[in-house]
Amino acid sequence: MHLEDIVKALNLRVVSGEEGLAAEVLGGYVGDLLSDVMANSKEGDLWITRQTHQNIVAVASLKDHAGIILIQGCNPAADTMDKARKEGVPIMVTDMPGFEAIGKVYNMIATKKGPDPST
Amino acid sequence: MAAWKGLTTNVLSHEPAIYENSFPVEGGTYENAGHVSSQIKALLKGMKISKEVVRRAALVTYESEINICSYARSGKIVLQVTPEHVTIEAIDEGQGIVDIELAMQEGYSTATDRIREMGFGAGMGLCNIKNFSDFFRITSEIGKGTHLKMVIRIDKDFDGI
Ligand SMILES: Nc1ncnc2c1ncn2[C@@H]1O[C@H](COP(=O)(O)OP(=O)(O)O)[C@@H](O)[C@H]1O
Ligand SMILES: [Mg+2]
Numbered sequence: 001m002h003l004e005d006i007v008k009a010l011n012l013r014v015v016s017g018e019e020g021l022a023a024e025v026l027g028g029y030v031g032d033l034l035s036d037v038m039a040n041s042k043e044g045d046l047w048i049t050r051q052t053h054q055n056i057v058a059v060a061s062l063k064d065h066a067g068i069i070l071i072q073g074c075n076p077a078a079d080t081m082d083k084a085r086k087e088g089v090p091i092m093v094t095d096m097p098g099f100e101a102i103g104k105v106y107n108m109i110a111t112k113k114g115p116d117p118s119t
Numbered sequence: 120m121a122a123w124k125g126l127t128t129n130v131l132s133h134e135p136a137i138y139e140n141s142f143p144v145e146g147g148t149y150e151n152a153g154h155v156s157s158q159i160k161a162l163l164k165g166m167k168i169s170k171e172v173v174r175r176a177a178l179v180t181y182e183s184e185i186n187i188c189s190y191a192r193s194g195k196i197v198l199q200v201t202p203e204h205v206t207i208e209a210i211d212e213g214q215g216i217v218d219i220e221l222a223m224q225e226g227y228s229t230a231t232d233r234i235r236e237m238g239f240g241a242g243m244g245l246c247n248i249k250n251f252s253d254f255f256r257i258t259s260e261i262g263k264g265t266h267l268k269m270v271i272r273i274d275k276d277f278d279g280i
Contacts, residue, residue, distance in 0.1 A: 034185075035243035038178050039250070043170075051238045058153025062160060062177045 001025045001112050003066050006046070007092060010104055012069060016081050017090030025066045028109055030102055034059055041065065046109070048102055054080040060089050067091065069105065071098045138166070138200040144184055146191040146213060149237070155196045156181040159207070166200060169274050175251045176205045179269045182244040183209035189234060190214060191264065202273065209267040216259040223249070223257070 004021040007014060014021065026044030031037045032051050041047060043064040049056060052074050060068050067090035070076060076084070076091055084091050094101050140162075142155040160177040168176075180196055187194035191213025199206040216222045223245050230240025249255045254270035 032238050033241040033243070034238040035182065035241045035247055038181060039243065039247045043174075049238075053149075053237050055149055055152055055237065055239075058157060058181070062153065062156055062181055063174075 001109055003046070003090060006105060006108055009108060010094060010096075010101070012092035012094050015076060015091050015093055016084035017067065017088050020067060020088055020090040023066045023090075025109060028102070028105055029065075030098070038063065046105060048098065048105065050074050050098065052076045052080060054083045056080065057083040057087055057089050057091075061087050065089070069094060069101060071096060071101045136199045136201055138162075138198070140198050142196045142198070144187045144194045144196060144209075144211075146187055146193045146211065149185075149188050149239075152185055152188045153181060155184050159196070159198055162198070163200070163205065168200075168205065172205060172271055172273055175271050176207060178251045179248045179271070180207055180209075182248050183207070183267055183269075185239055186244055186265075187211045187213070189230060189239060194264070204273060205271045207267075207269045207271075209269075210264065211266075212264045215261040215263055215265055216257075217261055219257055219259060 003023050003025050006025060007021060024044060025046045027042055028048060029037060029041035029045045030048045032049050034055065037047060037059055041063050045065050046067055046069060047060055047065045048069045048071060050071055052070060054077060056068055057080060070091065070093045073095045075093060142158060144155055145151060156177050159180050160173055163173045163176055183196060187209060191211035194209060194211030197208040221227055225246045226242040228240045228242035234240045248269060252269035253272045256268045259265040
């Protein structure tokens, strides 16, 4: 499953790191506590969060995440976008609430088939 | 006061360092938080150290860096690499820790609401540091500062520098 497939299927708004969209998504992680994400997420994960400040870029980059999805229309702060562009970390925004976004991403990654037919 | 874990073989002996560097960390702001961890991760990657060791070193550096940003006036991260170990020390000038045993408990945090809103202050930092290093020591002096020492053993994937 490539990041761009998820972006297309779920109509995510890409705000940074377009060059990373071809990357393979190996799994997902959900969390707003940075220490939890640092300890438990894995390389290639798509990280779903509602944190928007620039420190999420450092976490995603240190953990080699495939990218970050911000839920519920949470837009990244300006310095978050700057940093993400510089480091080539893909950040995507969706208006979906977390439950829905996570469910859809999970289905795509778990089944590796494609989008939920209801979308 | 010191907490010791996993003290083995020659971790504390004086094998010659093949790489050593010190990186300043600014206290009281998160503006550059993670910067030193990124630098150290890139450096270690360049030394062809295994991914697992790099990942653990990046994590312990990150949590130390965040604690300096959160609780200290200023500090530094000292990196030392030998063929056998990556050693990271986080040394700060700050308020120090009154009760180290309490601070080491998962979930204990004195972080403010503002810090918590950003997703820091879950009280997991020092536990993460301990869990991800092979050797960990913490000492602190109230009103002066805190000193962490973490050692991560390099596995046989190490190709030298
Ligand atoms: N470098 C430090 N200087 C002073 N106090 C510290 C330092 N590091 C940690 N502490 C204290 O220990 C507590 C626990 O730290 P930690 O496990 O990293 O969790 P958190 O930072 O999420 O609170 C902190 O809330 C703080 O009171
Ligand atoms: Mg901490």
